[in-house]
Structure formats: C-alpha cells, structure tokens
Amino acid sequence: MQQYFERLADAVCTLAEGAERVTLSFSAEATDFIRFNRAAVRQATHVEQRYGSVSVIADGRRATGTLSLRGELGLDIQALLAERATLLAQLPHIPQDRYLLLPSAIASSQRRTVGELPAAGQLIDAVSRHAAGTDMVGFYAGGPVVRAYADSRGQRNWHEVDSFLFEWSLYRSGDQAVKSSYAGSQWSEAQFAARMAQARAQCELLGRARKTLAPGDYRVYLSPVAVGELLGTLSWGGFGLKAVNTGVSTLIQLHRGEAALHKGVTLTEATAGGIAPSFQDDGFVKPDAVPLVAAGRIAGTLAAPRSAMEYGVAANGSGPEESPESLAMAAGTLPPAEALKALGTGVYVSNLHYLNYSDRQACRMTGMTRFACFWVENGELAAPIDVMRFDDSFIRMFGSGLVALTDSVELLPDNATYGARQLRSISAPGAIVEGLRFTL
Structure with missing residues (x-):
C-alpha cells in the first residue's frame, strides 16, 4: 500500500x-x-x-x-x-x-x-475454548x-x-457483569486466557450478597482502566495552549501555581511509545515526547499550528483540538499483585463511566462506578458494591490524595470505530487514592 x-x-x-x-x-x-x-x-x-x-x-x-x-x-x-x-x-x-x-x-x-x-478463525477458536459455558x-x-x-x-x-483490540463482558444476572479487554500488536492466547480466567473469577464473586456503601470518602484502588478513563476526561481541555491562554484549561490552577499534583505524577505526550502517527495533517512532525506534567508540576502544553501562530510560540505537532493522542502516566513502585494488600480496606474500582466535569475550573470530575467493583477487607475482595457516583477533583485525587501508583502500565487504545478505527491511546498505571468522595 x-x-x-x-x-x-x-x-x-x-x-x-x-x-x-x-x-x-x-x-x-x-x-x-x-x-x-x-x-x-x-x-x-x-x-x-x-x-x-x-x-x-x-x-x-x-x-x-x-x-x-x-x-x-x-x-x-x-x-x-x-x-x-x-x-x-x-x-x-x-x-x-x-x-x-x-x-x-x-x-x-x-x-x-x-x-x-x-486470524479470524484462530480468535473464534480461542473464545470457544476459554469462554465456554459463559454468557460472554x-x-x-x-x-x-x-x-x-x-x-x-x-x-x-x-x-x-x-x-488489535478485543473487549468483552461476562454477564452474570440483572445488572451484574465483568468487563475485560486485551489489546496490542502481538497476540498471545496465553495472555488472553489469563485475562478470561480473571474475569471468570470476578464474575463468581458477583454472586455474593451486595454491600451498600453510604455516601462519603473512601480509600480506593483504581484499576489502570479506571485511571485511563479519568485521564481521558482530563484530555478534554487540560493540556492545550489555547485553553491555557484563554483561562479555560481544567489544569489552570497548576498553570497559575495555585496547586500541584503529587510529585509521583508525570504525564507525557509519548508519541514514540504510542500507536498514533508522529505527524499531523498540516505536515508538522511531533517530538518523540512532549512533557506535560513533571513531578506534579506543569512542564508544557500541546501547541497546534493555529494556536502557535496566534500566541507566537513554536508548534509541537498537536492536532487542532490540542488533545493528547498518546498520553502516558508514568508508573510508580507498587507491584500490581500487592495492590489489594496495600489498599487494605476500601473499594476496588474496575471501571468508571458517564464521566464529565462538575467544575472545570477546579478540575472536578463526576461519574459512576461500572461493572465489577468490590468492597475490599484486609486486602481481599469481599463483596460487590452497588453502583456509586463519585464527585472529586482530579487535582486532589492525584495530589494530596494519591497514595501509590503501580509499577507497570497498561496500554488502553481508543475503542472508537465510528467511521474508522482510531490510533489514540492512553498508558496508565493503577492507583491507590485516599478519600475518593462518593456522593450517592
């Protein structure tokens, strides 16, 4: 071609x-x-x-x-x-x-x-073997x-x-289901089987009596998928040069020096490590990496050609929306296998949805828990929880509220296929956050 x-x-x-x-x-x-x-x-x-x-x-x-x-x-x-x-x-x-x-x-x-x-037949055979007997x-x-x-x-x-991107859910009953995904460039049936086995185990846990949580602040473990969903929301106006210069950036408090994220938070437009192209439709070539947040503080912005012209700075290959296409949050030091033990007692959040800003200037986000989310006691999944709504500031969650980030990240490609497959992606670790506010 x-x-x-x-x-x-x-x-x-x-x-x-x-x-x-x-x-x-x-x-x-x-x-x-x-x-x-x-x-x-x-x-x-x-x-x-x-x-x-x-x-x-x-x-x-x-x-x-x-x-x-x-x-x-x-x-x-x-x-x-x-x-x-x-x-x-x-x-x-x-x-x-x-x-x-x-x-x-x-x-x-x-x-x-x-x-x-x-190949299509190979995938179908793998699903037949590893998802047999499930409502997948x-x-x-x-x-x-x-x-x-x-x-x-x-x-x-x-x-x-x-x-490739393969997303699936194992449905149990009522509104109970476990969502999983597997993506990359190198297919491994062993990895697919391991993810399916983990989903089966969580699906069994959904059969336990649900625990209803009262509104309040909870210690939580956010899976890499949940962290990626928060970062996806942050990409709506958080990193663009024009948004900063017009005062509407959702990270405006960081740009003004009024707040900072945890020193363990580093965010980068990591083009070399993503799957999006290193050039855009105007012909500008992107750097391998554009630092956005370094050790909790603002390190740069995404500058599209029009914004660069308007504000007299150099363009750095961003598209017109000035939204990252290969956003990466750096890993921390917590092994994922020890995440529940480090959480202790609190909430395991596998997925979030219906995310939006409740206060853009404060970078405050709201959304719902989704799929298999659990109450954790003494480092073990104890019971599924009812659907909850959270409302909290990203700056607080990943600032004073951040306890730990896992030492590995997961690549989360954009799953949009409307019109064409997309090449945007987010790389995110899991995170333990203290005091996530559930409002109902």
Missing part, C-alpha cells in the same frame, strides 16, 4: 497554477470485525477502506476536500486531480486565514510496526491501520501499525 500512496502523492502533490503548496493526507485500514454473543460468533466482517484529503494553499488561503478511494491507482489519481482542480477554482474566494501556519522544514519519516495478529458478549477489531502525509515540497510521512 505504501507504493500505491507514493504514486498518488507523486501525481497529486505537484505545484499547479494558483497554488503555493499542495498536500495530501491519506488514511486506510484493513480490519476484521467480530462480534460475540453467548461466547459464539454473532457477526464477522472484514472492512477495507481508503481516504485521501487534498489541500491547496496560496496567499494565506487553504481549501481542502476529502474523497473515498477505490484502491485502483489510475481511477484514484483521476478523482484526486479533479478534486484538486475544483479546490483551485474555489481558493481565490476563500477568506485569508491570519493564523494559517505551515511547516518550513521538510521532515520525512517512516514507521512500520509489524504485528502478530490472530464481546467485540474484536484488528488489522493494519495506515496514516500518511505528502506535500509538493517533497515531504513524505508513512505510518502503518498492526494492532
């Missing part, structure tokens, strides 16, 4: 009359989608799709059009050239954009991550995903990653 893209780029990214620069962004995937119900296949589909976005730029103006491509080189070149001609005719009628910023240096790159993904519902998406960029200056960027 890379050769196909190169030939598209050579044909389209030429300086036509009326353009100072022509760019081509390309995305593609070849994905197996498999849905399971009652541990049996309900739907199995294979999807291949390709899209090309051509832009023409001149005199501070830019026009862009996106086409679905057929994968037939001659026809696709013809369609993109016709789109380019249409855009060139429209370009003089588009208002100038005073914040338009394009890269001056040419920075080509190439990344190809070859994975070992299960699940969704698998796996295969190569491509992002690429080219322009008329000669820059070429190619990003191709083989990856």
Whole structure:
C-alpha cells in the first residue's frame, strides 16, 4: 500500500497554477470485525477502506476536500486531480486565514510496526475454548491501520501499525457483569486466557450478597482502566495552549501555581511509545515526547499550528483540538499483585463511566462506578458494591490524595470505530487514592 500512496502523492502533490503548496493526507485500514454473543460468533466482517484529503494553499488561503478511494491507482489519481482542480477554482474566494501556519522544514519519516495478529478463525477458536459455558458478549477489531502525509515540497510521512483490540463482558444476572479487554500488536492466547480466567473469577464473586456503601470518602484502588478513563476526561481541555491562554484549561490552577499534583505524577505526550502517527495533517512532525506534567508540576502544553501562530510560540505537532493522542502516566513502585494488600480496606474500582466535569475550573470530575467493583477487607475482595457516583477533583485525587501508583502500565487504545478505527491511546498505571468522595 505504501507504493500505491507514493504514486498518488507523486501525481497529486505537484505545484499547479494558483497554488503555493499542495498536500495530501491519506488514511486506510484493513480490519476484521467480530462480534460475540453467548461466547459464539454473532457477526464477522472484514472492512477495507481508503481516504485521501487534498489541500491547496496560496496567499494565506487553504481549501481542502476529502474523497473515498477505490484502491485502483489510475481511477484514484483521476478523482484526486479533479478534486484538486475544483479546490483551485474555489481558493481565490476563500477568506485569508491570519493564523494559517505551515511547516518550513521538510521532515520525512517512516514507521512500520509489524504485528502478530490472530486470524479470524484462530480468535473464534480461542473464545470457544476459554469462554465456554459463559454468557460472554464481546467485540474484536484488528488489522493494519495506515496514516500518511505528502506535500509538493517533497515531504513524505508513512505510518502503518498492526494492532488489535478485543473487549468483552461476562454477564452474570440483572445488572451484574465483568468487563475485560486485551489489546496490542502481538497476540498471545496465553495472555488472553489469563485475562478470561480473571474475569471468570470476578464474575463468581458477583454472586455474593451486595454491600451498600453510604455516601462519603473512601480509600480506593483504581484499576489502570479506571485511571485511563479519568485521564481521558482530563484530555478534554487540560493540556492545550489555547485553553491555557484563554483561562479555560481544567489544569489552570497548576498553570497559575495555585496547586500541584503529587510529585509521583508525570504525564507525557509519548508519541514514540504510542500507536498514533508522529505527524499531523498540516505536515508538522511531533517530538518523540512532549512533557506535560513533571513531578506534579506543569512542564508544557500541546501547541497546534493555529494556536502557535496566534500566541507566537513554536508548534509541537498537536492536532487542532490540542488533545493528547498518546498520553502516558508514568508508573510508580507498587507491584500490581500487592495492590489489594496495600489498599487494605476500601473499594476496588474496575471501571468508571458517564464521566464529565462538575467544575472545570477546579478540575472536578463526576461519574459512576461500572461493572465489577468490590468492597475490599484486609486486602481481599469481599463483596460487590452497588453502583456509586463519585464527585472529586482530579487535582486532589492525584495530589494530596494519591497514595501509590503501580509499577507497570497498561496500554488502553481508543475503542472508537465510528467511521474508522482510531490510533489514540492512553498508558496508565493503577492507583491507590485516599478519600475518593462518593456522593450517592
């Protein structure tokens, strides 16, 4: 496919009359989608799709059009050239954009991550063996995903990653279920079996009498998935340059020096360690890492080209939303196997959902516990708890309230597949937090 893209780029990214620069962004995937119900296949589909976005730029103006491509080189070149001609005719009628910023240096790159993904039959057989006898519902998406960029200056960027994401739930009865996931580039049936076995064990625990907790402050263990869900919410306006300069960043207290996170908290846009591309649609190449929080204090922001132009700073490869695509929280020192013992007595939170801000300026979040959450006594899972709502500040939870972070992190890819598979991800450890506030 890379050769196909190169030939598209050579044909389209030429300086036509009326353009100072022509760019081509390309995305593609070849994905197996498999849905399971009652541990049996309900739907199995294979999807291949390709899209090309051509832009023409001149005199501070830019026009862009996106086409679905057929994968037939001659026809696709013809369609993109016709789109380019249409855009060139429209370009003089588009208002100038005073914040338009394009890269001056040419920075080509190439990344190809070859994975070992299960064939559809192999995955189905594994589910049949390890989920037999359960009411398991699940969704698998796996295969190569491509992002690429080219322009008329000669820059070429190619990003191709083989990856998979398998999410499933073991349903027990009523509203009781255990949710699990397994993701990566190297499929291991042994790892899948271990996660399924852990889910089975927790599903059995759901059969115990529920414990109802009164509203109040509790010592909790947040699984890496729960921490990732909090970090995902923090990404809504927490790290962008424009949000900081307009005073709406949810971490504005840290930027103003009014508060700090625990010294053990380090957050990084870790592009080199993620699965998202190291370039964006304007052609800017991202650093391997952008420090955001170091030892509890602000270390940087994500600067999209438009914000960089507006505020007179250097762009660092962020997309227009200035939201991280490969956000990583550094690990701590607590072995995961000792997490419940370190928790002692409190609440084990496996998942959170319906997260939102209850007070953006205070970085205060609210949401619900979900799936298998348990009361813990003397370091052991004792009883499932009823669904609870929490309302607490991220700055407090991961500031004065943080007790420990686990010494390993889990990669949590974005599970969105609407329109196309996504390459965003979060890497998060588990965390013990003192005094998480449950309100009802």
